[in-house]
């Protein structure tokens with residue numbers, strides 16, 4: 001169980017997130033909101049790349065709010081940023097191996113699971129990640145995170161820029177990952193409709209504040225319109 005209690009953060013003097021509170025259990029937890037609402041800022045803050053300016057966060061009861069990213073990763077958090085989420089000069093195999101440096105289970109076992117989820121990658125194994133298609137690169141980024149055997153997986157707009165076919169595939173893979181592993185998945189997305197279809201619960205951010213935390217099935221179009229209003 002991961003908990004944020006009234007967290008605030010931002011960039012230098014600029015506070016972007018204000019008093020954000022929620023909990024994530026073994027579920028797909030959607031983070032929705034308009035461009036600039038603060039979704040990426042929230043993900044970066046949870047991943048410990050931005051300091052808290054207020055509030056606290058706990059993983060299974062332990063306060064992790066002042067931890068360095070690597071320490072949080074070792075404790076079970078994996079983060080896939082919105083941009084620049086693969087090492088372009090390294091091969092697919094090397095990218096995945098980097099994720100495998102954390103975690104206890106045999107690397108070969110974890111690699112087999114990732115290749116099972118993303119069979120398309122097997123033909124690209126020795127190709128440099130910078131030459132992959134957008135969809136393939138996202139598979140590598142998610143695969144690298146899964147190699148860490150996370151308890152909490154943060155995905156920042158993993159479907160951005162993908163064609164509809166890839167979007168649907170990746171969403172169903174994300175759902176499958178959550179169900180099979182029983183982990184917490186925080187999924188920041190622009191695409192509210194498709195995200196709500198696979199999410200258990202959703203948080204809507206509006207100008208850096210919580211507009212709503214609700215069961216995904218209960219978030220209707222009217223609520224979304226209000227939540228996305230600037």
Ligand SMILES: Nc1ncnc2c1ncn2[C@@H]1O[C@H](COP(=O)(O)OP(=O)(O)OP(=O)(O)O)[C@@H](O)[C@H]1O
Pocket residue numbers: 011014016033034035036037038039040041042082190
């Ligand atoms: N490095 C930065 N320095 C200063 N302000 C920033 C920085 N990054 C983001 N911001 C500001 O923080 C606010 C929230 O941005 P953020 O990237 O978190 O939004 P988002 O919800 O992820 O948007 P998008 O859907 O476009 O990815 C915006 O007003 C943005 O201009």
Ligand SMILES: [Mg+2]
Pocket residue numbers: 039040041082156157
């Ligand atoms: Mg963003």
